[in-house]
Amino acid sequence: MANEFSNPTLSNKEIRRRSFTPNVSSYQEFLDFLYDDIDFVIDRLSRHRDKYSEGMRNNPKQGEDLINSTICDILTGRGWEAEHDTHINGNADIVISIKYEPYEWIGEAKIRSGNKNLDKG
Structure with a gap:
Protein backbone atom coordinates (compact mmCIF):
# COMPACT_ATOMS: atom_id res chain seq x y z
CA MET A 1 0.00 0.00 0.00
CA ALA A 2 1.92 3.00 -1.28
CA ASN A 3 -0.43 5.60 0.22
CA GLU A 4 0.18 4.59 3.85
CA PHE A 5 2.59 6.48 6.08
CA SER A 6 5.86 4.60 6.29
CA ASN A 7 7.06 6.85 9.11
CA PRO A 8 4.73 6.64 12.14
CA THR A 9 5.71 10.13 13.32
CA LEU A 10 4.08 11.62 10.22
CA SER A 11 0.69 10.42 11.40
CA ASN A 12 1.07 12.42 14.61
CA LYS A 13 -0.46 15.86 13.98
CA GLU A 14 1.52 17.57 16.76
CA ILE A 15 4.85 16.34 15.37
CA ARG A 16 3.91 17.41 11.83
CA ARG A 17 2.81 20.83 13.10
CA ARG A 18 5.99 21.32 15.14
CA SER A 19 8.05 20.93 11.99
CA PHE A 20 6.37 24.04 10.54
CA THR A 21 6.54 26.30 13.61
CA PRO A 22 8.82 29.30 12.98
CA ASN A 23 11.92 29.14 15.17
CA VAL A 24 12.75 32.69 16.27
CA SER A 25 15.08 34.17 18.87
CA SER A 26 13.94 37.83 18.90
CA TYR A 27 10.87 39.92 18.23
CA GLN A 28 12.50 41.35 15.09
CA GLU A 29 13.05 37.83 13.77
CA PHE A 30 9.43 37.01 14.69
CA LEU A 31 8.29 40.01 12.60
CA ASP A 32 10.60 39.14 9.69
CA PHE A 33 9.21 35.59 9.48
CA LEU A 34 5.64 36.82 9.98
CA TYR A 35 5.81 39.53 7.32
CA ASP A 36 7.24 37.01 4.84
CA ASP A 37 4.24 34.79 5.52
CA ILE A 38 1.81 37.72 5.36
CA ASP A 39 3.23 38.49 1.90
CA PHE A 40 2.53 34.85 1.00
CA VAL A 41 -1.07 35.19 2.30
CA ILE A 42 -1.65 38.37 0.30
CA ASP A 43 -0.42 36.62 -2.83
CA ARG A 44 -2.77 33.68 -2.21
CA LEU A 45 -5.78 35.91 -1.46
CA SER A 46 -5.16 38.10 -4.50
CA ARG A 47 -5.52 35.03 -6.72
CA HIS A 48 -9.19 34.86 -5.71
CA ARG A 49 -9.85 38.56 -5.16
CA ASP A 50 -13.00 38.41 -7.27
CA LYS A 51 -14.59 35.96 -4.80
CA TYR A 52 -13.66 38.09 -1.78
CA SER A 53 -14.83 41.24 -3.54
CA GLU A 54 -18.20 39.61 -4.27
CA GLY A 55 -18.49 38.59 -0.62
CA MET A 56 -17.79 42.17 0.45
CA ARG A 57 -20.47 43.52 -1.90
CA ASN A 58 -23.04 40.99 -0.71
CA ASN A 59 -22.41 41.41 3.01
CA PRO A 60 -19.54 43.69 4.14
CA LYS A 61 -19.38 42.34 7.72
CA GLN A 62 -19.39 38.70 6.70
CA HIS A 87 -10.51 39.99 22.86
CA ILE A 88 -7.22 41.62 23.94
CA ASN A 89 -7.81 45.04 25.52
CA GLY A 90 -10.66 45.39 23.07
CA ASN A 91 -11.64 43.44 19.99
CA ALA A 92 -8.65 42.54 17.81
CA ASP A 93 -9.35 41.42 14.25
CA ILE A 94 -6.24 39.23 14.00
CA VAL A 95 -3.84 38.08 16.73
CA ILE A 96 -0.73 36.13 15.78
CA SER A 97 1.76 34.44 18.07
CA ILE A 98 4.01 31.40 18.30
CA LYS A 99 3.34 28.68 20.83
CA TYR A 100 5.62 28.93 23.89
CA GLU A 101 7.09 32.29 22.81
CA PRO A 102 6.30 35.72 24.33
CA TYR A 103 5.85 37.44 20.96
CA GLU A 104 2.48 38.67 19.73
CA TRP A 105 1.26 40.70 16.76
CA ILE A 106 -2.16 42.34 16.72
CA GLY A 107 -3.72 43.43 13.43
CA GLU A 108 -6.74 45.59 12.72
CA ALA A 109 -8.43 44.86 9.39
CA LYS A 110 -9.65 47.73 7.26
CA ILE A 111 -11.47 47.46 3.97
CA ARG A 112 -10.03 50.11 1.68
CA SER A 113 -12.78 51.02 -0.77
CA GLY A 114 -15.25 53.52 0.61
CA ASN A 115 -13.82 53.52 4.13
CA LYS A 116 -13.29 57.12 5.19
CA ASN A 117 -11.89 55.95 8.56
CA LEU A 118 -9.06 53.86 7.07
CA ASP A 119 -6.40 55.45 9.28
CA LYS A 120 -8.43 55.17 12.48
CA GLY A 121 -8.92 52.19 14.75
Whole structure:
Protein backbone atom coordinates (compact mmCIF):
# COMPACT_ATOMS: atom_id res chain seq x y z
CA MET A 1 0.00 0.00 0.00
CA ALA A 2 1.92 3.00 -1.28
CA ASN A 3 -0.43 5.60 0.22
CA GLU A 4 0.18 4.59 3.85
CA PHE A 5 2.59 6.48 6.08
CA SER A 6 5.86 4.60 6.29
CA ASN A 7 7.06 6.85 9.11
CA PRO A 8 4.73 6.64 12.14
CA THR A 9 5.71 10.13 13.32
CA LEU A 10 4.08 11.62 10.22
CA SER A 11 0.69 10.42 11.40
CA ASN A 12 1.07 12.42 14.61
CA LYS A 13 -0.46 15.86 13.98
CA GLU A 14 1.52 17.57 16.76
CA ILE A 15 4.85 16.34 15.37
CA ARG A 16 3.91 17.41 11.83
CA ARG A 17 2.81 20.83 13.10
CA ARG A 18 5.99 21.32 15.14
CA SER A 19 8.05 20.93 11.99
CA PHE A 20 6.37 24.04 10.54
CA THR A 21 6.54 26.30 13.61
CA PRO A 22 8.82 29.30 12.98
CA ASN A 23 11.92 29.14 15.17
CA VAL A 24 12.75 32.69 16.27
CA SER A 25 15.08 34.17 18.87
CA SER A 26 13.94 37.83 18.90
CA TYR A 27 10.87 39.92 18.23
CA GLN A 28 12.50 41.35 15.09
CA GLU A 29 13.05 37.83 13.77
CA PHE A 30 9.43 37.01 14.69
CA LEU A 31 8.29 40.01 12.60
CA ASP A 32 10.60 39.14 9.69
CA PHE A 33 9.21 35.59 9.48
CA LEU A 34 5.64 36.82 9.98
CA TYR A 35 5.81 39.53 7.32
CA ASP A 36 7.24 37.01 4.84
CA ASP A 37 4.24 34.79 5.52
CA ILE A 38 1.81 37.72 5.36
CA ASP A 39 3.23 38.49 1.90
CA PHE A 40 2.53 34.85 1.00
CA VAL A 41 -1.07 35.19 2.30
CA ILE A 42 -1.65 38.37 0.30
CA ASP A 43 -0.42 36.62 -2.83
CA ARG A 44 -2.77 33.68 -2.21
CA LEU A 45 -5.78 35.91 -1.46
CA SER A 46 -5.16 38.10 -4.50
CA ARG A 47 -5.52 35.03 -6.72
CA HIS A 48 -9.19 34.86 -5.71
CA ARG A 49 -9.85 38.56 -5.16
CA ASP A 50 -13.00 38.41 -7.27
CA LYS A 51 -14.59 35.96 -4.80
CA TYR A 52 -13.66 38.09 -1.78
CA SER A 53 -14.83 41.24 -3.54
CA GLU A 54 -18.20 39.61 -4.27
CA GLY A 55 -18.49 38.59 -0.62
CA MET A 56 -17.79 42.17 0.45
CA ARG A 57 -20.47 43.52 -1.90
CA ASN A 58 -23.04 40.99 -0.71
CA ASN A 59 -22.41 41.41 3.01
CA PRO A 60 -19.54 43.69 4.14
CA LYS A 61 -19.38 42.34 7.72
CA GLN A 62 -19.39 38.70 6.70
CA GLY A 63 -17.00 39.45 3.85
CA GLU A 64 -14.50 41.07 6.22
CA ASP A 65 -14.83 38.14 8.63
CA LEU A 66 -14.26 35.72 5.75
CA ILE A 67 -11.06 37.50 4.73
CA ASN A 68 -9.78 37.68 8.32
CA SER A 69 -10.64 34.01 8.95
CA THR A 70 -8.92 32.97 5.73
CA ILE A 71 -5.78 34.93 6.67
CA CYS A 72 -5.75 33.20 10.06
CA ASP A 73 -6.31 29.76 8.52
CA ILE A 74 -3.44 30.16 6.05
CA LEU A 75 -1.09 31.46 8.75
CA THR A 76 -2.09 28.61 11.08
CA GLY A 77 -1.27 26.18 8.29
CA ARG A 78 2.17 27.79 8.09
CA GLY A 79 2.83 27.17 11.80
CA TRP A 80 1.57 30.33 13.47
CA GLU A 81 -1.01 30.63 16.24
CA ALA A 82 -3.47 32.91 14.42
CA GLU A 83 -6.89 33.84 15.76
CA HIS A 84 -9.65 36.06 14.43
CA ASP A 85 -11.94 38.24 16.53
CA THR A 86 -9.99 37.84 19.77
CA HIS A 87 -10.51 39.99 22.86
CA ILE A 88 -7.22 41.62 23.94
CA ASN A 89 -7.81 45.04 25.52
CA GLY A 90 -10.66 45.39 23.07
CA ASN A 91 -11.64 43.44 19.99
CA ALA A 92 -8.65 42.54 17.81
CA ASP A 93 -9.35 41.42 14.25
CA ILE A 94 -6.24 39.23 14.00
CA VAL A 95 -3.84 38.08 16.73
CA ILE A 96 -0.73 36.13 15.78
CA SER A 97 1.76 34.44 18.07
CA ILE A 98 4.01 31.40 18.30
CA LYS A 99 3.34 28.68 20.83
CA TYR A 100 5.62 28.93 23.89
CA GLU A 101 7.09 32.29 22.81
CA PRO A 102 6.30 35.72 24.33
CA TYR A 103 5.85 37.44 20.96
CA GLU A 104 2.48 38.67 19.73
CA TRP A 105 1.26 40.70 16.76
CA ILE A 106 -2.16 42.34 16.72
CA GLY A 107 -3.72 43.43 13.43
CA GLU A 108 -6.74 45.59 12.72
CA ALA A 109 -8.43 44.86 9.39
CA LYS A 110 -9.65 47.73 7.26
CA ILE A 111 -11.47 47.46 3.97
CA ARG A 112 -10.03 50.11 1.68
CA SER A 113 -12.78 51.02 -0.77
CA GLY A 114 -15.25 53.52 0.61
CA ASN A 115 -13.82 53.52 4.13
CA LYS A 116 -13.29 57.12 5.19
CA ASN A 117 -11.89 55.95 8.56
CA LEU A 118 -9.06 53.86 7.07
CA ASP A 119 -6.40 55.45 9.28
CA LYS A 120 -8.43 55.17 12.48
CA GLY A 121 -8.92 52.19 14.75
